[in-house]
Amino acid sequence: IPIERYRNFCIVAHIDHGKSTLSDRLLELTGTIVKDGTNKQFLDKLDVERQRGITVKAQTCSMLYNYRGEDYLLHLVDTPGHVDFRLEVTRSYASCGGALLLVDASQGVQAQTVSNFYLAFAEGLSLIPVVNKIDMPSADPPRALRQIEQTFELDTAGTLLVSAKTGTGVDKIIPKVIEDIPAPTGDENKPLRMLLVDSWYDTFKGVILLVRIFDGTIKPGDQIYSFATQTKYTVGEVGIQYPGPTPQTVLKAGQVGYVFFNPAMKRIQDAKIGDTFTLLGKEKIVEPYPGFEEPKPMVFVSAFPTDQSDYQKIAEHIGQLVLNDRSITLMKDSSEALGAGWRLGFLGSLHCSVFQDRLRQEHQSNIIITEPSVPTKLEYPEASGHGALSGKTVVISSAADFPDQDGFTRERRPKSFEPIVFASVATPKEYLGRVIELCEVARGEQQGIEFFGANQVMVKYIIPLFHLVDDLFGKLKGATKGYATLDYEDAGWREADLVKMQLLVNRVPVDAISRVIHRSLAERLGRLWVTKFREHLDRQMFEVVIQAAIGKKVLARETLKAFRKDVLQKLHASDVGRRQKLLDKQKEGRKKLQSIGNVTIDHTSFQKFLSKS
Numbered sequence: 014i015p016i017e018r019y020r021n022f023c024i025v026a027h028i029d030h031g032k033s034t035l036s037d038r039l040l041e042l043t044g045t046i047v048k049d050g051t052n053k054q055f056l057d058k059l060d061v062e063r064q065r066g067i068t069v070k071a072q073t074c075s076m077l078y079n080y081r082g083e084d085y086l087l088h089l090v091d092t093p094g095h096v097d098f099r100l101e102v103t104r105s106y107a108s109c110g111g112a113l114l115l116v117d118a119s120q121g122v123q124a125q126t127v128s129n130f131y132l133a134f135a136e137g138l139s140l141i142p143v144v145n146k147i148d149m150p151s152a153d154p155p156r157a158l159r160q161i162e163q164t165f166e167l168d169t170a171g172t173l174l175v176s177a178k179t180g181t182g183v184d185k186i187i188p189k190v191i192e193d194i195p196a197p198t199g200d201e202n203k204p205l206r207m208l209l210v211d212s213w214y215d216t217f218k219g220v221i222l223l224v225r226i227f228d229g230t231i232k233p234g235d236q237i238y239s240f241a242t243q244t245k246y247t248v249g250e251v252g253i254q255y256p257g258p259t260p261q262t263v264l265k266a267g268q269v270g271y272v273f274f275n276p277a278m279k280r281i282q283d284a285k286i287g288d289t290f291t292l293l294g295k296e297k298i299v300e301p302y303p304g305f306e307e308p309k310p311m312v313f314v315s316a317f318p319t320d321q322s323d324y325q326k327i328a329e330h331i332g333q334l335v336l337n338d339r340s341i342t343l344m345k346d347s348s349e350a351l352g353a354g355w356r357l358g359f360l361g362s363l364h365c366s367v368f369q370d371r372l373r374q375e376h377q378s379n380i381i382i383t384e385p386s387v388p389t390k391l392e393y394p395e396a397s398g399h400g401a402l403s404g405k406t407v408v409i410s411s412a413a414d415f416p417d418q419d420g421f422t423r424e425r426r427p428k429s430f431e432p433i434v435f436a437s438v439a440t441p442k443e444y445l446g447r448v449i450e451l452c453e454v455a456r457g458e459q460q461g462i463e464f465f466g467a468n469q470v471m472v473k474y475i476i477p478l479f480h481l482v483d484d485l486f487g488k489l490k491g492a493t494k495g496y497a498t499l500d501y502e503d504a505g506w507r508e509a510d511l512v513k514m515q516l517l518v519n520r521v522p523v524d525a526i527s528r529v530i531h532r533s534l535a536e537r538l539g540r541l542w543v544t545k546f547r548e549h550l551d552r553q554m555f556e557v558v559i560q561a562a563i564g565k566k567v568l569a570r571e572t573l574k575a576f577r578k579d580v581l582q583k584l585h586a587s588d589v590g591r592r593q594k595l596l597d598k599q600k601e602g603r604k605k606l607q608s609i610g611n612v613t614i615d616h617t618s619f620q621k622f623l624s625k626s
C-alpha cells in the first residue's frame with residue numbers, strides 16, 4: 014500500500030466520553046478484532062486502567078479498510094486520557110495527521126476536550142467532530158453541536174452523530190477519516206527519521222518502542238542511533254499492532270509501528286518519549302524532531318513497610334510497577350520513625366493516586382504512604398553563610414532538605430518558589446460561585462472566565478500545585494455534584510513564603526511528618542496535626558507533648574496524659590499478680606513499635622495519621 018493510502022489518526026476526547034468503546038467499534042468494523050465481546054476494550058490493556066476507566070498507556074492499532082475499491086492502511090493511535098501525560102499526548106498527536114474530536118452528547122464539551130483540542134490544533138491536526146452517546150435519554154446533540162461551534166469555531170455541518178455502544182452511525186467514520194484527514198508525507202528514500210511515541214516493557218523482548226517513521230525505512234539488523242541518549246542499537250524486529258504485534262519485513266515513512274532491539278533495551282527509562290532515531294552514521298545530516306523534553310516528576314510520596322521484614326517483597330513489587338512506567342522516579346528513602354523505604358516521584362496528582370491505589374491494593378495494611386508533596390525551588394543569596402549553597406539555585410523534593418531558617422534575617426534567607434499550574438475548570442453555571450470559592454481558598458489567581466453554550470462556564474486559574482495535589486479535584490467534584498471537570502498544565506514557579514512545618518513528639522521531630530507549606534496555612538494545619546496525632550497515639554507511661562512547629566516557633570500543642578497511672582490506679586496495692594499481668598500486657602503491645610526519642614509509637618498510629626480523614 015503506497016503512502017498516499019495511509020491515514021494516521023487519534024481520538025481527542027474528555028475522559029469517559031467513549032474513546033475506548035469507539036476504538037473497539039472501529040477495530041471490529043474493519044475486521045481487526047472479532048466481534049464476540051472477548052476483545053472488550055482491546056486498547057485498554059492494563060487492569061488498573063479498567064478499574065479506574067482511565068487509559069494510562071497509549072497503545073496503537075493498525076486497520077485495513079477497502080474504500081472505493083482501494084485498500085487503505087489506517088493507524089489509530091491511542092492517547093493517554095489524562096492530563097498528567099501531556100508529553101505523551103503531544104507525541105501521539107505529532108504522529109497523526111488528524112483526529113476525531115469526540116464529544117459526549119449528554120455532557121457536552123468538557124475541560125479536557127478543550128485542552129486536548131488546543132494541543133491537537135497546535136500540532137496542526139485536521140479535526141473531525143463526532144458526537145457520541147446519542148442513544149442516551151439525556152443526550153442533547155444540538156446543544157453539543159452548538160458548543161463545538163462556539164468553543165472550537167469548527168464547522169459542524171456534516172458532524173457525525175453516533176453511538177459507540179449500539180454502533181449507530183459508526184460506519185460513517187472511517188470513510189470520513191479517509192476523505193478529510195491528509196495522508197502522511199515523508200520520503201522513504203531519505204535517511205531514517207523516526208519519532209519515539211510510546212514504549213512498554215516486555216519480559217522477553219525488553220523495551221518495545223512505538224514509533225512514527227517520518228522519513229526513510231527501518232528493518233531488522235539496522236544499526237540505529239538515539240539523539241536523546243546518544244546510544245546505538247541494533248534492530249531486532251519491526252512490526253505493526255494488528256491488533257497484537259505483527260512482524261513486518263520493513264516499516265516505511267508514514268507508518269506507525271513498533272520496534273525492539275537485539276540485544277534488548279533493558280531500562281524503560283532509556284526510551285525517552287519524543288526522542289528521534291536515525292541510522293547510525295546519519296546523525297550529522299538528519300535533523301531531530303524538535304521539542305524533546307525529559308518528563309519532570311512534580312508530585313512525590315514516600316512509602317515504608319509497616320514491618321521491615323516485608324521490605325524485600327514490597328521492593329520487588331514497586332520495582333515491577335516502575336519497570337512499566339518510565340515516568341516514575343524511584344529512590345531509596347529512610348526515616349527515623351519508619352525505617353527504610355522508598356521515595357517515588359510522579360508527573361502529577363492523578364498519576365500518583367493511580368499508583369498509590371495499586372500499592373495499597375497489593376499490600377494493604379503492610380504499607381505506609383506519606384501525603385503527596387511537591388518540589389520547592391530555593392535561591393540562596395550570595396555570601397550568606399549557606400556554605401556551598403550560597404549564590405546557588407536548587408530544587409528540592411523532600412522537606413528534609415529544606416533549610417533551617419532560624420538565625421537568618423529575612424534578606425539572608427533563601428528565596429523560595431513553589432510550582433504552579435494553569436488550571437481550567439468547566440462547570441455548569443449554577444456552581445460557579447462554589448468553584449470560585451474553592452479556587453480562591455487554594456490561593457488561586459483568576460485568569461479568566463468564559464461562558465460556552467447556555468449553561469457551561471469555564472474558569473481559569475493559576476493555582477499552586479500544592480493545592481491541586483491536596484485533592485482540589487475531589488473538592489470541586491464534591492461541590493458540583495460531580496459535574497466539574499478539571500484540566501491543568503505546568504505554569505512554572507511562583508515566589509511564595511514557604512516554611513517547613515515539623516511535628517515534634519516530646520521535642521523530637523518526627524521526620525516522616527514534616528512538610529513544606531505556605532506560611533498562611535501553618536496555623537490551621539498545625540492545629541490539625543497535633544489533634545489528629547494525639548487521637549491516634551497510644552498512651553505512654555509518661556506525659557507526651559505533641560507540637561507543630563516552624564523552626565523554633567511552636568504553633569500548636571497537645572498533651573497526652575500518662576497511661577500508667579490510669580491502668581493501675583483502680584487496683585488494690587496488694588494485688589501484685591494482676592498488677593504484673595497488666596504491665597506485661599503493656600510490654601507486649603509495644604513490640605512492633607518505633608521510638609521517637611523516649612516515646613514509642615505504634616505503626617498503625619502513623620498509618621491512621623497519614624490516611625485521609
Ligand code: GTP
Nearest residue numbers: 029030031032033034066067068094146176177178
Ligand atoms: P477513558 O479511557 O477513561 O479516557 O474513557 P473513554 O473515553 O475511553 O470512555 P469509554 O469508552 O471507557 O466509555 C466510558 C463509558 O461510557 C463506558 O461505561 C461506556 O460503556 C459508555 N459509553 C461509551 N459510548 C457510549 C454510547 O455511545 N452510548 C452509551 N449509552 N454509553 C456509551
